[in-house]
Amino acid sequence: MGLYDRDYGRTTEPGMHLSAPQSITTKLVLFTACVYGMQLFVQAFTDWFVLADDWYRQPWNAYRLLSYGFLHAPNYLGHILVNMLVLWMFGRELEAKYGGREFLWLYLWAIFFSGFAWALIEASNPQPQYLLGASGGVSALIALYALNFPHRKVLFMFVIPAPMWLVAVLGILWDIKLAMARSGNIAGSAHLAGALCGLYYYKFGFSPGRWLADRLPSFSPRLPRARTSLRIHEPTKNDSKLDQDVDAILKKIQASGQESLTAGERRMLEKASREYQRKKQ
Secondary structure, three states: OOHHHOHHHOOOOOOOOOOOOOOHHHHHHHHHHHHHHHHHHOOOHHHHHOEEOOHHHOHHHHHHHHHHHHOOOOOOHHHHHHHHHHHHHHHHHHHHHHOHHHHHHHHHHHHHHHHHHHHHHHOOOOOOOEEOOOHHHHHHHHHHHHHHOOOOEEEEOOOEEEEHHHHHHHHHHHHHHHHHHOOOOOOHHHHHHHHHHHHHHHHHOOOHHHHHHHHOOOOOOOOOOOOOOOOOOOOOHHHHHHHHHHHHHHHHHHHHOHHHOOHHHHHHHHHHHHHHHHHHO
């Protein structure tokens, strides 16, 4: 371990730091926002990726069972705002609980299953129907969040405080009504299918999306590695004593600054630095 590998030996650069988002939830929100931007500037973009109820007549359009979930109504900003706000609100805590990879596959599976179930239900509709929006995936997260945190207080309709279980139940009842009416611009059947994915995952801890991903072959190329000689350094008592001395000096710097060091302590740091560099060679 080098001198500045220790936590208290690191310093943070002042000023603003730009870094890529780390959480899957944030990445999903940003990606969906970018897709929405493409919809606004490229008129045909929505037509390329929206899901039609008769997609199965052209099997090569199966990709739309997933792509539709990242589209939103170009002429209605509230559609994407509500979906992304709910995704961000509930997704972060669920991702922390289940892990980013598990969370991502559940979200994608919910989108796929919601689109598939919706197409089956709408197949009997004589009028062509189209589906777009992340509501299926978001509905899975709402159901899963309510099952994990039923008594957590949230704002119903972003205004009225209510326990999460009540918000979820009211949402499901509303979706049942929409699904039975089969009218309007809201696909209640897709919402219900998404909620079913969340319930299934909570009950069995199983996501078909993750199961499939685990069984797909890896296409990452294996690059040849250069052979290097491996040197193993066995720590000695002198090494342990040196590390202890260095730790004490670095803690002193952290607390009082470099000006507080004595001449002997400075020489000790220089000696330790030379030792660490020698061992790395």
